[in-house]
Amino acid sequence: MIIRQEKPGDFQSVYFLVKTAFQTAKVSNGAEEDYVKKLRVNSNYIPELALVTEQDAKLVAHIMLTKTFVATGGSKFEALLLAPLCVALEYRKHGIGSKLVAKSFEYAKNLGYTAVFVVGDPAFYGRFGFKSSALFGIKHVPLIPEQYVMVYELFLDALTGIAGTVTFT
Numbered sequence: 414m415i416i417r418q419e420k421p422g423d424f425q426s427v428y429f430l431v432k433t434a435f436q437t438a439k440v441s442n443g444a445e446e447d448y449v450k451k452l453r454v455n456s457n458y459i460p461e462l463a464l465v466t467e468q469d470a471k472l473v474a475h476i477m478l479t480k481t482f483v484a485t486g487g488s489k490f491e492a493l494l495l496a497p498l499c500v501a502l503e504y505r506k507h508g509i510g511s512k513l514v515a516k517s518f519e520y521a522k523n524l525g526y527t528a529v530f531v532v533g534d535p536a537f538y539g540r541f542g543f544k545s546s547a548l549f550g551i552k553h554v555p556l557i558p559e560q561y562v563m564v565y566e567l568f569l570d571a572l573t574g575i576a577g578t579v580t581f582t
Contacts, residue, residue, distance in 0.1 A: 550576030
């Protein structure tokens, strides 16, 4: 198993990986693969934080962390958004997703980022240490049910004194 940064030559394979992986996901809006394309052309895209897992000579997992911001009164706090994370159906339940999350967090810390937001299943993301962003005084617009908007501090107390509204675009 190899975890590496995605390359432009991977984009088409990643598109189909994300599409097929989310066809069998518990929760999906059916457009995750298009969301990946949209994120790549956005100024918040960070190529170093778009990772793939290769196994058996094919791409079997993908994760992307992009910039997002918490509006805190008159300023902005820069953070990351984890979206999406996917593992091909036949490779699930082998720790590949967990390794991909850990590696992406390692790279994010090395680049100086301090917090990662996610919109997802609390039972799934809670095992990585994600907590409700509301616990930190951080809300989301447009409104998504509070329990699904979570944050992970890459460094202890990274969100101390940060409160406001996070937006995901």
